[in-house]
Amino acid sequence: MRRRQIATAALNLALLAAGSGAARAQGGSGPLTLIVPFPPGGIVDTIGRLLAHRVGQILNQATVVENRAGAGSAIGAAQVASSRPDGQTILFGGIPQAIIPSLQPNLQPSDPLAAFAAVGTTHTTPYILHVHRGLPVNTVQEFVAWAKARPGQINAATTGQGAGPHLTWELFSRTVGIQAEIIHHRGGVPAILDIQANRAQVMFSTALEAIQAQRAEQSRPIAVTSAERLAILPDLPTLAESGLPGFDVLSWGAWYAPAGSPAPVLARISAALEEALQDPAIRARFDDLGVTPAYEAPEASRARLASELNRWGRLIREARLQTTS
Incomplete structure (x- = not known):
């Protein structure tokens, strides 16, 4: 009887070990x-x-x-x-x-x-193009015309060198043919503070950062990079609607x-x-x-x-x- 109990216990331990191994295999x-x-x-x-x-x-x-x-x-x-x-x-x-x-x-x-x-x-999530609130522009076309009249005289802020907003700026500026001095920052907050202080005049950032900056009256959004408008900002046109057909960055x-x-x-x-x-x-x-x-x-x-x-x-x-x- 005792031999049978020992054998049963050993079998149960083996099954338990096998079950544990299967669980590990399943992650x-x-x-x-x-x-x-x-x-x-x-x-x-x-x-x-x-x-x-x-x-x-x-x-x-x-x-x-x-x-x-x-x-x-x-x-x-x-x-x-x-x-x-x-x-x-x-x-x-x-x-x-x-x-x-x-x-x-x-x-x-x-x-x-x-x-x-x-x-x-x-x-x-799309990026949003937003500008210093004092700029005499309300649309992408107006901003491009304003910037082209001031080659090399405007600053573009980024949330970090090589980050998505930086490369989106490079794509945008090359597409529309404008020049700007790029100022890289460590994150969105310092970049937006530069926009607010007019040390930089334009930037791309995440939708959340741009919406928060708009609510705090730190900047003014003028376009979104996605193919479709944002539900949270239904009146904000896309860059494609603003004269850049096919521009779609997420x-x-x-x-x-x-x-x-x-x-x-x-x-x-x-x-x-x-x-x-x-x-x-x-x-x-x-x-x-x-x-x-x-x-x-x-x-x-x-x-x-x-x-x-x-x-x-x-x-x-x-x-x-x-x-x-």
Whole structure:
């Protein structure tokens, strides 16, 4: 009898161990760590924490959010790329991964398509072109005419060298043929303060930053970069409507895992991410942040990254913006 009890106990332990191994293979036994490559408190951090919490609830899995800021997101990206490919460590990346390889090719990973497996796109948000409130312009056409009459005499603020708003300015200024001295800042707040003080006259920023600046009477928005108008600013025309047909720029976010991560694990996380983005509470919060839920499955998310790598790489080469600093 005792021999049978021992045998049964041994079998139960074996089944328990096998079950634990299966749970690990499914990516559910340990915490899911989301690496946010920007400081706490920003829009990416806010979105990341919202989604990580909801995804954890859907998966019945603990989630941890870690901020690994620096080098325009490259530090966090490098950490994830070199992590164990078990589906437990995820990068909250996006448009920086399409810009950094051409702008700073010395930073790793230099080939995000090889370094990462896409989990899914999370959201998009346009940039807004806004100007100093004292400028005698109310439309893009008026601004371009005003700027062309003052070649080299105006300053354009950016939220950081190589960031999406900076490259959007480069694309815009090359498209319309105006010149400006570029003043780079560390983030949107100091850039907007320069606009308010008239040390700079124009900039692109995220929709949330521009809306907050308008409400604080720090600047005046004149156009949005997306193909369609923003619901929160329905009277603000698009750049395409303002005489630049085809001008369509969106910032975007996506989750990426290290290359080689198990496809079933990533599919499970991606499905949870899609479900999280349908949550009414999350969608309402996204509205407050000026972003649009935009889930894309792994293949479409990877295709977006490939397309954006080509687009911004071409602009960086044409404008000779490459830097290794």
